[in-house]
Amino acid sequence: MDAALRADLVARGMAPDCAETIELVRDVLARVGDKWTVLVVTTLASGPIRFTALHERIPGISQRMLSHTLHALRRDGLITRTAYAEVPPRVEYALTPLGRSLAAAVDHLVRWTQTHQADIARNRQDYDDDK
Amino acid sequence: MDAALRADLVARGMAPDCAETIELVRDVLARVGDKWTVLVVTTLASGPIRFTALHERIPGISQRMLSHTLHALRRDGLITRTAYAEVPPRVEYALTPLGRSLAAAVDHLVRWTQTHQADIARNRQDYDDDK
């Protein structure tokens, strides 16, 4: 993906595995930071849930984005998808142990945000006032 | 910003402050998850540094993106910008206490990524092979 940056970093004397880590970290943070992932993961944290139920529990998300987000999470092994051969069809999504582990790590950052949200809001206010 | 989602969430019975928190968390995560923030912050963690030095230490970043990233970080009060009235001009950027605090929180997630990167890589491999 960003092989060019990695090559640059390595060329400048950075250890290759460190450079690769930067790529991966950015990748994981980008996933976690995207518009819907956190909401989907926190909703899944309550237990297995079906596509439509998930859709209803997350107001504002489109089917397309829910589908995309679930695909991305599944690709990384953070959630599982279980389809039951029934009529009408039933599909359940659930966090994997890895997914729960990430959710816990994210929770750390979520709590940081809650703790400091007033600071950030005030900083923005001050900054915008100055301009 | 996403007032619509917040309104939706509140309408569905979610506590207003919780709905606002989701917005802010997503906001902070999006900032942290963008392409250059983590590299800029970790570079700043070594101590105050000038614009050009920062530019050289982060291979691949454009002036435009460095400038944008610094603005965003400054707006949230995560870094400071100090201009010295000299010729040639000198400007130094440094983390604020809040910035260092966020860096520590992010570090948690970075370590999670390092710990589990092999798992994720394997999951992706397996997933892509299946297709």
Add this chain to the structure above:
DNA sequence: CAGGATCCAGTCCGATACTG
């Protein structure tokens, strides 16, 4: 030296419509 302004390509995401 430290950026701001402009242009452009690629990507993201929502709305809508359709299917096994």
Add this chain to the structure above:
DNA sequence: CAGTATCGGACTGGATCCTG
């Protein structure tokens, strides 16, 4: 029910040029 396909607008990020 659980999605996929397609389209169009908004946004992102890089290259380049310009300035106090």
